[in-house]
Amino acid sequence: xxxxxxxxxxxxxxxxxxxxxxxxxxxxxxxxxxxxxxxxxxxxxxxxxxxxxxxxxxxxxxxxxxxxxxxxxxxxxxxxxxxxxxxxxxxxxxxxxxxxxxxxxxxxxxxxxxxxxxxxxxxxxxxxxxxxxxxxxxxxxxxxxxxxxxxxxxxxxxxxxxxxxxxxxxxxxxxxxxxxxxxxxxxxxxxxxxxxxxxxxxxxxxxxxxxxxxxxxxxxxxxxxxxxxxxxxxxxxxxxxxxxxxxxxxxxxxxxxxxxxxxxxxxxxxxxxxxxxxxxxxxxxxxxxxxxxxxxxxxxxxxxx
Numbered sequence: 001x002x003x004x005x006x007x008x009x010x011x012x013x014x015x016x017x018x019x020x021x022x023x024x025x026x027x028x029x030x031x032x033x034x035x036x037x038x039x040x041x042x043x044x045x046x047x048x049x050x051x052x053x054x055x056x057x058x059x060x061x062x063x064x065x066x067x068x069x070x071x072x073x074x075x076x077x078x079x080x081x082x083x084x085x086x087x088x089x090x091x092x093x094x095x096x097x098x099x100x101x102x103x104x105x106x107x108x109x110x111x112x113x114x115x116x117x118x119x120x121x122x123x124x125x126x127x128x129x130x131x132x133x134x135x136x137x138x139x140x141x142x143x144x145x146x147x148x149x150x151x152x153x154x155x156x157x158x159x160x161x162x163x164x165x166x167x168x169x170x171x172x173x174x175x176x177x178x179x180x181x182x183x184x185x186x187x188x189x190x191x192x193x194x195x196x197x198x199x200x201x202x203x204x205x206x207x208x209x210x211x212x213x214x215x216x217x218x219x220x221x222x223x224x225x226x227x228x229x230x231x232x233x234x235x236x237x238x239x240x241x242x243x244x245x246x247x248x249x250x251x252x253x254x255x256x257x258x259x260x261x262x263x264x265x266x267x268x269x270x271x272x273x274x275x276x277x278x279x280x281x282x283x284x285x286x287x288x289x290x291x292x293x294x295x296x297x298x299x300x301x302x303x304x305x
Contacts, residue, residue, distance in 0.1 A: 008032075008039050026150055092116065092141070095182060104129075108139065108185075109178065123156075123183075136190040137175070140302065147183045160186045162230050164294045170221035172241060172252040191250060193242035200237055200303060211304045212238070214249050218297055221251040226290040230254070233288065235296035236277045237303055253265060 012029050015021050021029065033039055083115045096106025096113055103287035106111045111128040114136075118125040123143040130137050142156045158179035167173065176187040196214065200206065206214075218240060225232060232239075232254060239253040275283065 002115045005160050008036060013039065030151060092126070097180045111137065111139070113139075113177045123185075139185050140188065141183050141185045144183060153179060153184055156184050156186075159254050162228075166225050166228050166230065168224040169219055169248065170250055171224065172250045188252075191241040191252075192244040193246055195238050196240040196242060196249065196300075196304070197237035199242065206304045208305070211301060213247075214304065215297065215301050218300070219294075222290070222293050222297065225251075225254075226293070231288060231290060232293050232296075233282065234274055234277075235293050235300060237272045237300055238274075240300070257281055 012021065092105060096108055098114055099107045101112055111130055114127045114129055116124055117127045124141045126139045126141060128137050128139050147153060157179050160174050164174040172188055172191065174186055174188060178185055234253065239251065240250050241250045277296040277299040279292040282292050
């Protein structure tokens, strides 16, 4: 055990980053970080070393490009390579219950899993069919690499809690969250129009009327989130989904969101976000508030225009 207020354990920090600590030691180290500025600074330096970033890049490159996120590719038209999708399908099929449907991978808690439609650093997005409600859904499944880590499971659950607390037409809702079993997951609607990133890449600069409409919708979504004390921290075109009609947009991927008073989840001092859309204070690793999201929204408006 490592007492939260006891001496520093520098030798444990690298093992924490590499997920080599037991669940008990990991929890104790995390509690210690809440109270120890020196260890937080050392952890931040360790996380930024070239060697660790190279290892991280190698791991993530096996599943996705760093610029993509799981929620961005809920649409069945999202771009994932056939090889990567097949690789995900193989290990996911081993976790599912058998299904009578010939065109499915199996069943997950009674829902028929039809395909893998996206993947990213946090996990995999599945297209499923809800037989009770007769509608398609998206399930965001936590990556096996992260599911074995207590802090990652906690972060995943926090994401679901944060989004579920905000009910707004321009925020992707959470229908259910399950943290039992080997891989936790959240259930969301399937947004079929792709992402804003895909539209900009396909069509180029958007008409000013569309820029204003999309910007207004995301601004209203942020107002609702900020009223709940939630900062998104990763506003970018890839996290803005478009419905099939092409008119309504929905903000997704609150995986980097933090409740403002949640000290335990920000104690490490690590910088999370996407550099092209990140506010200067966030890039410096300083504390952020709602204004950082507005800065990122401004960068999104510039991209659309």
